[in-house]
Amino acid sequence: MxxxxxxxxxxxxxxxxxxxxxxxxxxxxxxxxxxxxxxxxxxxxxxxxxxxxxxxxxxxxxxYPEMLPKIIKEVRGSGDQSTTKFLLEAEDKQRFEVVNIPTQDRNTLCVSCQVGCVYNCKFCATGSMGFKRNLTYEEIVGSYFAVQNRIKERITNIVFMGMGEPLINLKNVMQAWNIFTEPDGIGISRRKVTISTVGIPDQIRVLALEPYPPKLVFSICSPHEEIRRKLLLKAGKYSLEEIHKSLMYYSKKSRNRITIALLIAKGFNNTIEDAKALHSWIRNLPVKINILRYNETEDGLSRADENDVEKVANELHRLGRTVILRQSRGSDINAACGQLAAKY
Ligand code: SF4
Structure with a gap:
């Protein structure tokens, strides 16, 4: 270009x-x-x-004097290999977040694709900010360089799981994805740059038709339609059945295994019945399940008891599902999507 x-x-x-x-x-x-x-x-x-x-x-x-968005705040969690959240500012002063999550074997960057979000999911601080604008692919790639320059360590994995819904800014997200994975450029493996969605069926089908469809995470919230609508508000208009069909289409086209992210909050999706309902909703989709603990914001939802989280994980495992119970990282630094940008 x-x-x-x-x-x-x-x-x-x-x-x-x-x-x-x-x-x-x-x-x-x-x-x-x-x-x-x-x-x-x-x-x-x-x-x-x-x-x-x-x-x-x-x-x-x-x-071309200003190449990168400015880091205007940096909040580091406690402990070794701590999660660090960066608040960045674009040229027009709009602010967005990037989170660096180092672990023993990888160094993951969680990038944003929008300032704010058109959806208003109940558990998400970004949603409460309203929608400001899409980030350009230059800003998304710029946020990667800004953080890489600061941490001075190689980033091995990228997840589009920060502020905004990637599938409704798909053109810029795919351009950034291509830059991140270009073998003669940044060169991160295609298997290691993942896109996360709240479930937009038409856009999942569009993504499936990319020459190299990126790996996909679907945040289900709850396998019960009425609870999902309560949690996702606007994004809850897409039915679980429509989403299932689009994910099946994606998995056939891409041959990728899908990750189902289940963010567990008290009273919404923390029982054995919820685990059983999720198992039946998945049916024959090729998936693995990532269970995450909810980071409290000011929206009235609360963290589930650890015991309940483990019961849900064990039940899914008993039913034959691959389950990964993710460590809660960064709850001391408002590391959930949009919590820092909403605060500043
Ligand atoms: S969870 Fe995702 S889709 Fe929902 S409001 Fe937050 S950024 Fe938007």
Whole structure:
């Protein structure tokens, strides 16, 4: 792509950078050098691009000065390998979050795709902010570089599970996904960049038709239609049956196993009957189930007893499902979606 009008250097792919260099009066291979600095080495400071002539670095800075969103707040959790949440600010002063979750064998970045969200799920602080706008793919990729520069460690996994619903900003999300997974660029494995959805059937079908359909997480909330509607409010208009059909279509097209995320909150989905209902809803979908504990916001929902969470996990396991009980990370830093941005 070549958009000479763009104010963001991250909007250019390799071919676009080559053309840009030619339009500046340099050679196309200078574009390859800039591409390698940014996407292979993760260097976003022109002064550090030492094999570029000084006047070219100046020209780049004069035309594309602000490459990354600014980190305006950083909140680190307690303990080793702690989760860190970053509040970022875009050029138009809109704020959004990114969370870094290091574990022993991986370093995951949870990225946002929108400022706010059109849905207003009851358990989610982002929903309570209302919808401001979609993030561009340059801003999504920029948030990755901003955090990578700060933590100075390689990010191994990315999840689109921050603020916003990825499937309704799919064009930008897929462009960012392609940049993250480009083998000659950032080069994160396609298996390790995951998109999470609250369940938008038409968009799940669109995603299934991508040349390389990304791995998908579906946040079910509850296998009971009426409880789901209570929790998801607007997004609850899509029926579980429609979602099941679209997930079946996705799994056939993509051959990917789907992850079902079950966020357990007290009184909504924390009983053995809920586990049984989830098992029957899944039927023959190829899935694994991730159980997450609810991080309390100010919406009246509360954390389920640990005992109940384990009972749900054990029942699903007994019924033959693959279940992963996720450690609750970052409850001390408002790490659930949108909690920090809503606060500031
Ligand atoms: S859970 Fe997802 S879809 Fe629901 S309000 Fe939050 S960001 Fe939006």
């Amino acid at each position: 070549l958009n000479i009008e763009s104010k963001d250097i991250l909007s250019f792919d390799l071919h676009g950078l080559e053309k840009l260099m030619v339009s500046f009066g340099y050679k196309a291979f200078h574009g390859q050098q800039v591409y390698a600095w940014i996407y292979r080495r993760g260097i976003t400071d022109y002064d550090k691009m030492t094999d570029l002539q000084k006047d070219l670095r100046k020209k780049l800075f004069d035309n």
